[in-house]
Amino acid sequence: MNKSPLQLHIPEPKARPGTPADFSGLRIPAAGATRRPPADANESEMRDMPYGLIRVLDEQGRAVGDWNPQLPPERLREGLRHMLLTRAFDERMVKQQRVGKTSFYIKCTGEEAVAVAQAYALEPSDMLFPAYRQQGLLIARGWSMVDMMCQVFNNTKDRLKGRQLPIMYSVPEVGFFSISGNLATQFPQAVGWAMASAYKNDTRIAAAWVGDGTTAEADFHHALVFATVYCAPVILNVVNNQWAISTFQGIAGGEHTTFAARAIGYGLPGLRVDGNDFLAVYAATRWAAERARRNLGATLIELYTYRAAAHSTSDDPTAYRPDDEWKKWPLGDPIERLKKHLIGIGEWSEPRHAALAQEAEEQVKAALKEAESYGTLGTPPDRPESMFDDVFKELPPHLQRQRARMREGN
Amino acid sequence: MARMNMVQALNSAMDVMLARRPEVVVFGEDVGYFGGVFRCTANLQKRYGRTRVFDAPIAEGGILGTALGMGVYGLRPVVEIQFADYIYPAYDQLVSEAARLRHRSAGGFTAPITVRTPCGGGIFGGQTHSQSPEAVFTHVCGLKTVIPSNPYDAKGLLISAIEDDDPVIFFEPKRIYNGPFDGHHDRPLTPWAKHELSEVPEDYYTVPLGKAKVVRPGRDATVLAYGTMVHVSLAAVAESGVDAEVIDLRSLVPLDEETIAESVNRTGRCVIVHEATRTSGFGAELSAVVQENCFWRLEAPVERVTGWDTPYPHAFEWDYFPGPARVARALKKVMEA
Numbered sequence: 104m105n106k107s108p109l110q111l112h113i114p115e116p117k118a119r120p121g122t123p124a125d126f127s128g129l130r131i132p133a134a135g136a137t138r139r140p141p142a143d144a145n146e147s148e149m150r151d152m153p154y155g156l157i158r159v160l161d162e163q164g165r166a167v168g169d170w171n172p173q174l175p176p177e178r179l180r181e182g183l184r185h186m187l188l189t190r191a192f193d194e195r196m197v198k199q200q201r202v203g204k205t206s207f208y209i210k211c212t213g214e215e216a217v218a219v220a221q222a223y224a225l226e227p228s229d230m231l232f233p234a235y236r237q238q239g240l241l242i243a244r245g246w247s248m249v250d251m252m253c254q255v256f257n258n259t260k261d262r263l264k265g266r267q268l269p270i271m272y273s274v275p276e277v278g279f280f281s282i283s284g285n286l287a288t289q290f291p292q293a294v295g296w297a298m299a300s301a302y303k304n305d306t307r308i309a310a311a312w313v314g315d316g317t318t319a320e321a322d323f324h325h326a327l328v329f330a331t332v333y334c335a336p337v338i339l340n341v342v343n344n345q346w347a348i349s350t351f352q353g354i355a356g357g358e359h360t361t362f363a364a365r366a367i368g369y370g371l372p373g374l375r376v377d378g379n380d381f382l383a384v385y386a387a388t389r390w391a392a393e394r395a396r397r398n399l400g401a402t403l404i405e406l407y408t409y410r411a412a413a414h415s416t417s418d419d420p421t422a423y424r425p426d427d428e429w430k431k432w433p434l435g436d437p438i439e440r441l442k443k444h445l446i447g448i449g450e451w452s453e454p455r456h457a458a459l460a461q462e463a464e465e466q467v468k469a470a471l472k473e474a475e476s477y478g479t480l481g482t483p484p485d486r487p488e489s490m491f492d493d494v495f496k497e498l499p500p501h502l503q504r505q506r507a508r509m510r511e512g513n
Numbered sequence: 514m515a516r517m518n519m520v521q522a523l524n525s526a527m528d529v530m531l532a533r534r535p536e537v538v539v540f541g542e543d544v545g546y547f548g549g550v551f552r553c554t555a556n557l558q559k560r561y562g563r564t565r566v567f568d569a570p571i572a573e574g575g576i577l578g579t580a581l582g583m584g585v586y587g588l589r590p591v592v593e594i595q596f597a598d599y600i601y602p603a604y605d606q607l608v609s610e611a612a613r614l615r616h617r618s619a620g621g622f623t624a625p626i627t628v629r630t631p632c633g634g635g636i637f638g639g640q641t642h643s644q645s646p647e648a649v650f651t652h653v654c655g656l657k658t659v660i661p662s663n664p665y666d667a668k669g670l671l672i673s674a675i676e677d678d679d680p681v682i683f684f685e686p687k688r689i690y691n692g693p694f695d696g697h698h699d700r701p702l703t704p705w706a707k708h709e710l711s712e713v714p715e716d717y718y719t720v721p722l723g724k725a726k727v728v729r730p731g732r733d734a735t736v737l738a739y740g741t742m743v744h745v746s747l748a749a750v751a752e753s754g755v756d757a758e759v760i761d762l763r764s765l766v767p768l769d770e771e772t773i774a775e776s777v778n779r780t781g782r783c784v785i786v787h788e789a790t791r792t793s794g795f796g797a798e799l800s801a802v803v804q805e806n807c808f809w810r811l812e813a814p815v816e817r818v819t820g821w822d823t824p825y826p827h828a829f830e831w832d833y834f835p836g837p838a839r840v841a842r843a844l845k846k847v848m849e850a
Contacts, residue, residue, distance in 0.1 A: 263619045273618040281618035285609040291575050295582025302538065302564050325575030332570055493616040494655050496678045499723060499767035
């Protein structure tokens with residue numbers, strides 16, 4: 104009997120500040136190499152999928168393989184525009200935080216393809232249960248950037264009346280569910296919404312997003328169990344951007360298997376997708392949406408990407424990872440890759456790209472000017488008594504009394 | 514009218530609401546085909562079909578999470594948490610999500626969920642089938658907390674809870690499912706059939722949330738109680754000979770402070786009774802309400818009779834349970850002060 108001392112294993116990323124970025128261990132299949140099963144295939148015939156990586160754009164920017172969604176060039180240019188807008192929006196809002204016009208902001212730099220391409224792959228009436236790094240969904244659905252900024256500024260036009268941390272958007276008008284700071288809670292909620300849609304014989308489906316770190320939460324498991332049991336028409340997305348604040352994905356269990364492979368134990372299809380490949384993200388999401396709409400149930404999609412920016416404005420990633428790690432990410436930048444593709448097929452050019460980026464800048468600047476006219480951090484969004492509204496549908500007596508006391512100053 | 518016990522009255526409430534509103538769905542552990550471990554959902558699946566009354570995985574957090582999503586869609590889920598002792602895995606979905614969704618979305622999204630859950634001891638359930646965690650939920654803004662004490666109220670309050678557009682935690686004291694247990698565990702249980710409040714209309718009616726009920730008028734002291742403790746308190750009053758008024762709170766949030774204040778200001782003495790543990794129990798809140806509203810009329814310090822601050826002990830259940838003798842002693846104490 105082996106009685107040598109046991110040793111506790113604590114996963115550790117390959118590189119830390121002061122050491123060179125190291126992605127040498129990543130196994131990245133070539134574009135087009137991962138097969139495309141029919142959308143109505145049996146889950147048991149797809150258990151290789153979570154270990155592949157769906158990629159359409161190759162290193163030269165060509166679209167290759169069965170997953171190529173054959174999107175028309177105008178749709179791709181629109182995608183580029185929405186990604187540029189998202190990036191410009193993020194850059195501008197971080198600056199507002201730096202000068203004290205908002206308390207907080209979260210960028211999605213490097214992950215723009217996830218939200219924008221996934222929004223395109225869904226119908227406008229499908230319901231979205233996002234995490235806090237999918238602002239691109241709102242932008243791709245054409246929602247007002249002014250309205251988003253007003254929430255971030257907590258100003259007089261803040262639709263959430265100063266009740267929420269900046270960026271915790273809630274936009275029922277475009278099917279964008281109220282963002283929670285508590286992680287993973289939206290995952291089973293999306294499943295419940297999808298179950299309700301099926302119960303009502305509706306045609307709409309739901310989609311939800313969490314990060315790699317959040318897959319460790321019990322609600323992630325709840326979502327997958329309920330989704331498989333009730334065959335819920337929902338797409339469950341894991342945005343694996345490698346980092347949960349300072350914690351690398353190995354601490355969420357990513358060291359020994361893929362996050363997409365979590366699906367196998369639940370009998371759900373799991374797809375693993377190059378998250379910086381606009382075409383691959385679109386195609387995989389479309390596949391899962393078709394499956395859900397045909398009443399074949401849920402799909403778990405892992406979007407393999409990299410969080411190029413800090414977790415939030417309260418975070419400094421140079422304290423825990425090499426500061427150039429994002430530049431070394433082998434799957435590149437989603438905007439650059441789509442641009443290269445469009446140029447390659449003769450549908451785009453550097454000058455047109457520069458002009459579009461400039462246009463996005465101008466649009467964000469104009470929106471900012473309007474949003475700022477309604478105030479920024481420190482401008483009261485409403486009377487303080489408004490905090491008592493919406494705790495319940497109707498104000499019960501004890502809250503009436505407390506509101507009166509607040510007015511009287513005691 | 515029909516004679517119903519608590520289980521039948523609760524079943525009838527869900528039956529009525531399933532029939533009236535297609536957006537009502539009922540689910541939870543063992544509630545579908547089998548009809549629930551306490552039989553509260555018996556025959557409902559047979560009557561309304563599997564998509565309206567169904568079994569859930571053993572995952573309370575998942576039950577509440579999916580219920581919230583259904584509520585957002587526009588359904589009106591009624592979920593069962595098999596024992597209140599098992600509700601804690603769902604705590605985050607209740608506290609951080611259901612309770613605050615309306616507020617955080619400025620009314621954009623709401624969660625009209627009813628959570629039914631059996632609570633309380635006296636059934637030899639040990640520490641994992643006996644708890645009364647109501648105070649934990651009364652501390653959460655955005656949740657309503659309800660506890661009925663008889664079949665008539667159980668049905669009327671449950672219908673109100675299901676119709677309410679905010680989330681409601683509906684505690685069902687399981688010791689009184691079959692009869693108005695008064696704490697005398699050594700005597701045979703009187704069945705509900707002999708109690709006037711087991712006369713329950715078979716059709717739709719409501720009992721409003723947030724309204725207490727004086728179940729025994731009295732002049733000399735006020736007893737504040739809810740659930741099983743209403744019957745224990747009535748027994749204690751009868752046995753002590755004190756002419757005490759007994760108030761069944763029925764809703765803890767919203768709380769009917771007016772009825773409480775009116776009574777205590779009149780009697781000048783107050784005993785608060787609950788089965789849950791003492792420290793930070795709902796009795797502490799009630800005591801503060803009495804102090805704030807009735808201080809100048811109080812003739813004696815407010816007394817609390819509660820479970821002890823220990824886990825519910827399996828073998829010493831009746832040493833833990835605040836029975837009529839303890840309530841009677843408290844009544845005597847406030848009278849002698």
